[in-house]
Amino acid sequence: MRLLPAFLHVLLALALAPLLPGVINRTKAWFGGRHGRPLFQLYYDLAKLARKSAVYSRTTTWVFRAGPVIAFASSALTVLLLPFAGQTAPAGFPGDFLLLIYLFALGRFFTMAAALDTGSAFEGMGASREATFSALAEPAFFLGLAALAFHARSISLGLIYERMSWSTSTVAPLMLVAAAFFVILLIENSRIPFDDPETHLELTMIHEVMVLDRSGPDFLLIQYGAALKLWVMAALFTGILAPAPFASYGENLALALGAQGLAAVLIGIVESTMARLRLARIPQMLTGSIILSLLSLLFLLRPFA
Amino acid sequence: MIWLLPGIPLLTGAISLLRIPRSWRRALLVFAAVSHSALTALAFRFPDLFASHGWLALDKAGHFFLAISSVLFLITTLHLVTDCHYLSGSETRSSDWFLATEPSATLAACLNLFLATMTLCALSRHLGLLWVAVEGTTLATAPLIHYRRDSSSLEATWKYLVLCSVGIAVALLGNFFVAAAGGEHAGLSLDSLRSNAASLNPVWLKAAFVFFIVGYGTKMGLAPMHTWLPDAHSEAPAPVSALLSGALLNCAFLAVLRAHAVLAAAGLADFSKGIFVLFGVISLVVAAFFIVGQGDYKRLLAYSSVENMGILSIAVGVGAGFGGLFHALNHSLVKGGMFLLAGGILSRCGSTSVRDARGLSDRARMVAGLWLTGFLALSGLPPFGIFFSKLAILKTMIDGGHWLLTTLFLAALAIVFIAMSRIVLLMLFDKPEKGFPTQRSRIQLDTLAPLLLLLLALATGIFLPESVGDLIRAAAQEVGL
């Protein structure tokens, strides 16, 4: 009975993930008074990339070729662990949130390793930044999930999100975790106050610089993997704010999908209204999100909460 | 009528803040001082005229401390008028008036306001109002310390302002604790607290007292919160130091006593007494430590104030009500005189360091003689009043069987006496390396006020009027001692 919606969710994620960047772009375009790219631009891009062939530098090794594949595979695997619309994930098990975090870490590690493999100083710089910031983002993510796990008294993602309940005593901690997750969502998906997905030239960028040498199907995997990662992180974020409140599955699904769209709009708004942070400020913001997660844990540890 | 007591200095202070001629300011100051002491004296004779009004009332304890402040203020004003250089100075006009007022104008205005807030402290029968008044004294005196407008006085002012403001903010927390202890009906007025004393929550009340003694104790100069005191007292001009030491510390002392009275009414006197003893002993020890080898005679006096606040605190702790309050009176008179003398020495020797003041007996015989007399009075030699107040405290201590405390007390007093006498003798009789201009032998006006104060201190020892003794006893009883 629960198997069917679970696989539907995986299909939905795979199908709809490239839509989120489109929504973000349209929001930004609307703020800028432009018409903007088509909503399905990423689909067109992916289709175009699929038709091309990849070019590899002679200095690179197998690490460079393995990078995008592993990055995509890890992102795709996280989809299997993601509870959605109040339903457990197809591959959920107790303690799966650890696997989720480490799958992200694995993808990131191989993206960085592949970037270093090119031997370009430019890409190496991006990798070093990615390593620094993810080292700070990970504890925040970890602590936030720990707080949620504590709240639900369970260590499986499915139950954590199923038992999400907003009451007077949990408002404060849940809001804090949500805020922390939003910051992590932005940094992990290289969105604006931390990184600029548009730029390919600025020295401050992080993620884009690591994939400069990519072409053809490799780039497709990277783009698609990034979209999936955005989908998963956004679902973790919206899952807190919009826990499945309805009795019928259809309504819950509609709400969850709507929430995903709204999250994309929210990212678009943030990207349109904020300037990119100075590089030195980024660790501060990340520390801030660690603090938010810590506080939330602290609040939940209160005896009467 | 009771409103007149803080009202007149408040009004004169406000007027003094305006741009008015210097001589007017002086006249206003004199008027405020004279009228204040006249009213305070009048209140002894006709208590009905000063019936309580709202949260203001002239109870015995308040009246006692009010009288001390009033007398000291009057004599200090006399000093300011006879020793003119404090209140004169170049009249500067600037666009930003408050930032650039000439020091003498600030001095006159803030002294008036200081008197007003001090009076309010003594009169208030409501813990909230008391807090407002004590914080008011901090604010009124901070500009006074910055009188010299140089970097070191600025430093002293900043320390004083930040430390005391923070300290008093802690006391506000204490107020809230008392309010929480009493619930809705008890409020913060001393009378209603007393009538509801039985229903007050003891845990909250104890916590409140700790906040009070830390908060107001900062202002009172109890160690280890005393660190602002030597700086402020040594940097302020002499008359201000005299008032700070003689009157301001007493105000804070009264505030702590009021808190103690609430606790005593609720049957928690033993708790607060224990804390008084603790802070008293720490103050005594710290003061003794810093007095030994002190190279600055104004700081010496400041640490002596810390020591005496410690003595007061111990006196309250062992239950020596009469001795404690009598000691407060004596200390105010003597220390006021000493600080005024220190100002005289400073103007003759040009520095507050003991080294520069050597050979004082040859340079200024009158000042030197008074300085020695003041030192003897301060150390508690008979027949000065301090001898009798210390004796009273000691007697209570011994009667109560506090042997360890007595030993500690006497040891600290002995150390302070030896250290201070060494410094004073050095100042009086040691020969400086280089010569100095010989002093002309004429009556020196600036020794008049210290002389008066020391004579008063002598009078309290030789002949204490029965009425004053009764007042002190009644005051002590009122604050739960």
Place this chain on the structure above:
Amino acid sequence: MTNLWIDLLCLLLMLANFRMLGVSRLGACVRTAAHQGMLLCLLPVLVAHDFTLGLVPVVLLGLIVRGILMPRLLWRAVLKAGVRRELVPEVGFLFSLLAGVVLLGLCFLIAQPLQADQATARTLALPVALFTIMTGFYLIIMRRTAAMQALGYLVMENGIFAFGAVFAVHEPALIEMGVLLDVLLAVFIMTIMIHHIGREFDHLDTDSMSVLKD
């Protein structure tokens, strides 16, 4: 339902504290303190069971003094002193933030036995009020500039006010105003002193003020 609003308000107050602990610009700190002061004035309104019209002038006055007047004064003094406004802290901001978390945990511990029977027992109000006081203390002690110390005093006063609001201490309006006036004057005199310090030392570093000692 009111508990929910109190909790949300306290959350904002607490985040304001963390912002002041973690931010490097004095201007941002002063603005945050101002916002905190404004938000704070809602607390008595939320806590009060019976909202009376008599509360309005006190709340409004508090709003003006805490939220607008005092931060403005302070900021003006800093501008007039003409000093660098970027803070160079003794301890890193990261450390300050973590210290903040530790302090907050401490406040939860302290608040636990105190939360007896007042109306806000099950909310965050008491720990957050205590935390605000502690933040003020922290700023005064750890940030060695005159302006930050004045700001710390402001924050501490905010916390004490919140503490009073938590216990619904209703002092007579006259005394409430007296307290407010005192605090305002204290900040005013501090700003004058900041002006003098800026002129005397060319910066607001209180470390240079260490001539007086034994």
